[in-house]
Amino acid sequence: MESLAQEHPDTSVPVQPEPASDSSPVSPPKANRLKELFAYWSIEQRVLAGFGLVFAGIVVISAISYRNTSVLIENSRLDSKSHELVQLLSSVEEALAAAESGHRRYLVTGDESYLKSYRSTVEQMPEYLRYLRGLTSEGAEQRDRVEALERLISRQLKAEAGAIVQREKRGYEGVRHLALSGAAKTEIEEIHRLVTELDTAEQRVLHARVEESAGSTKNTISLLGLGAFLQLVLLASVYFLIHHDVAERRRVAAELQSRGELLLAANKELESFSYSVSHDLRAPLRHIDGYAALLSKAAGDTLNDKARRYLQTISGSAKQMGQLIDDLLVFSRMGRQDMLRTTVNLDQLVKTALHDLRLDLQGRTISWTIHPLPNVSGDPAMLRQVFMNLISNALKFTTTRTEAKIEIGAVTKSSSETEVFVRDNGVGFDMQYAHKLFGVFQRLHRNDEFEGTGIGLANVRRIIHRHGGRTWAEGALNQGATFYFSLPLERSVR
Amino acid sequence: MTTVKPILLAEDNPRDAELALAAMEEQHIADKVVVCRDGAEALDYLYCRGIFAARLPNNPAVVFLDLKMPKVDGLEVLRTIKNDVNLKPIPVVMLTSSREESDLAQSYALGANAYVVKPVEFHQFITAVKELGVFWGVINEPPPEGSESIK
Structure with missing residues (x-):
């Protein structure tokens, strides 16, 4: 256990965001409390906590990166919309200008062929406006401007249509005051102003978005770098832990083996001990009984009853001890004999x-x-x-x-x-x-x-x-x- | 015919040897017993060398072998006897205190003719030794001299 606990600084310091260090001058009491809490944890808990922290970090980084990338994709979609809008605005203005100059020439000359561009503009305008509405559906300001633009455009076209009708009915004299300046001079100016406004607003948004994209790209790159670093730390710790575990297992296996050998040796010793007991302890008993018997035979009738009883007791005790030894041997053999x-x-x-x-x-x-x-x-x-x-x-x-x-x-x-x-x-x-x-x-x-x-x-x-x-x-x-x-x-x- | 064949008793413990001799005394075969005090001496006797260089070169009727002896132990003597063509026919009786299975198994594997555990009780011991002495020294017909050369 002690050896395990000593490993903890190596395994968890890279993982743990500075849990506590004695030299840290900032808030030492808090650091000490953290350290105390940390010391309560087992090695598994520490490792788990470290892995948890690293894992949480990786998850947060991944989430932020995902969000950033989604924003980038969204921005690029909005960008292309903005570009389209700018292009469309110039097309609309061009078409309106063509219609204006067309209707003015007709007013002056009465030549129907000049109305061609005017009519095509009138035909295309609803389509253009539909596009415009589509492209500005997400910005309230721009939407308002487009609505105003729509009104102005229809006013311009209406005014020009009115002038064309006048020209047809009353000839050049009837529209003379309009022929030079056009039927919708104020509207055209207003339209131009509005289009310019729309254009600048869109450009501004575009700029802001480009800047935001660049920032978040930078952000994402650094976050991904940090994530890669954390993953590296995680991998390194896993490697270290596995390495440590394998080394520990090897050590334990070696210890087990050496203990097994010791046990085997001890068993062998025990066997030779009981062998000695069976062989050597019995010999003196045999001698005691044997010489007692020889003595009683040699002394024969000279012994009184008391002396004879003593000799019998000596023999009896020797026999009893022999029995004890035999029983003990059987008992010990029962324990180690293969079953x-x-x-x-x-x-x-x-x-x-x-x-x-x-x-x-x-x-x-x-x-x-x-x-x-x-x-x-x-x-x-x-x-x-x-x-x-x-x-x-x-x-x-x-x-x-x-x-x-x-x-x-x-x-x-x-x-x-x-x-x-x-x-x-x-x-x-x-x-x-x-x-x-x-x-x-x-x-x-x-x-x-x-x-x-x-x-x-x-x-x-x-x-x-x-x-x-x-x-x-x-x-x-x-x-x-x-x-x-x-x-x-x-x-x-x- | 069988009167001259000696009995070899290899026993390191002098008391055990004395008790064995006392037992054989009762059967009047004690004078035929040659006592050796360890395995080396027993081999000297069998090969007629050392202090036994001058003895009659005939094989004993039987060898009583203790297992645990100094210098050369009983199993070693047994192995030597049973690996020698000339000594191989001699009956060998293990006479020991050990009841260990491994001793029994090893003795029989090496060619022992009998295995007797010395009883602690003297009367049983006397009976055992007497019977052994009479059986192997008198009743049993030993192999003829020179039988070792017959294939």
């Missing part, structure tokens, strides 16, 4: 165990109740040991009964597990010592009451635990005992 996993027929197993115990059964009156037992999954040799221990316990603690009653059965409560029990009517035990029953060298009876090394039930527990089961016991003083163990059932699908 088999096969289908075990418990009925058969109990029969074999009883056969092996037949010597202990001699001279005893025992009523057996053995219920059918299920098949389980496990190691047959180890499970045989379990039954041997439990049954010989039941035999041992019922020696005081005239008729021993021993019952063996199983209760299957779920589809995956069965509970086997061995019940006797022996001396039983006080339930307040039940937790001691399965401990190594734990005994609830004095040796002169019942013999034993106190390893049998410890072995039972170890074997059952290795099978993934549990062991427990129920009993009462002088009312017998029941020992239970659970085992996984044989899997129905083989």
Whole structure:
């Protein structure tokens, strides 16, 4: 954990917008509080916060760039509209001028051919005006101007049409006052003024827009640059984190391996230790018993009863210790021995165990109740040991009964597990010592009451635990005992 | 015919050796027993060299081998015997305190003829050694001298 925490400045400083630095002269209390808050976060939270910030930055930049680009596109659309408008205005003015000069020539000469340009202007004008309205639909000022222009144009054309009618009816004399200046002199001047106004206004807007576009383009470019930088930072952090993670994993794997090797060595040492115990500790015991026997033989009749009893005690103690060593070795071997996993027929197993115990059964009156037992999954040799221990316990603690009653059965409560029990009517035990029953060298009876090394039930527990089961016991003083163990059932699908 | 063949007992522990001899005494075969105090001495005996250079060059009726011995251990002696054409026919009985499976497996793999765990209880020990001595030293018919040359 510590090594991880030390990495934090490297991973998050480029990401974090200056969270806190001790040298910072501006608002040190706030910076310190930030730092404190930051220190509370785990490495994952810090990394997540850093990534979140960078990601948010990239999103904001992308949004702004998108908006800027949309404005640019919109501006360029408006620009082309403005250009069109300027061109259209000059066309309109040209057409109006052509109509004006055409109608004036007709007024002077009466030559119908001069009316051609006037008529074509009258014909085209509604189309022009429709265009004009279309192009100025977005600006209120310009729209007003176009409306005024429309009115003026229709007035001009109307006035000119009136003059042409006069000329037809009354000849040149009737329109003489109009022939030089034209029928709509004031309107034409007004129109020119308006068109110029329209034109300048549009040019002004165009200029402003060009400037705005240039500004936002610059803006977008710098924002995109910043975005690229942030992405680079993000990529660099991701790379760093991955690199860090891989290095960490490698380190952990190496450590695991070295620990595995240590464990293997320790196991080997333990094995050689128990080998020494089995070999070397037994030799002196053999000698004690052997020389005691030789002494009693050599001294023969010269020994009194007391001395003979002493020698017997020496032999007995040596034998007992030999038994203890053997039991302890079996117990230690149970722990490290490789375990088999096969289908075990418990009925058969109990029969074999009883056969092996037949010597202990001699001279005893025992009523057996053995219920059918299920098949389980496990190691047959180890499970045989379990039954041997439990049954010989039941035999041992019922020696005081005239008729021993021993019952063996199983209760299957779920589809995956069965509970086997061995019940006797022996001396039983006080339930307040039940937790001691399965401990190594734990005994609830004095040796002169019942013999034993106190390893049998410890072995039972170890074997059952290795099978993934549990062991427990129920009993009462002088009312017998029941020992239970659970085992996984044989899997129905083989 | 079989009277002269000795019994070789390789046992580093003098007390174990004495107890074994005491057991054989009861069967009156103790005088046939040659005791070696380690594996190297046992090999010297088998190859008639060192302090045994002057002995009659006949193979023992049986070799009782302890597993754990200084210098050369029991398994090493066993391997040497079973790899030598001349010594190979000699029956070898492992006589040891070890009940370890690996020791049993290795001994039989190397060609041991029997494997006996020394009982802690003296009476059982006496019985075991007596029976072994009588069986291998008296009852069992040893391979004829020179049988090693027959293919």
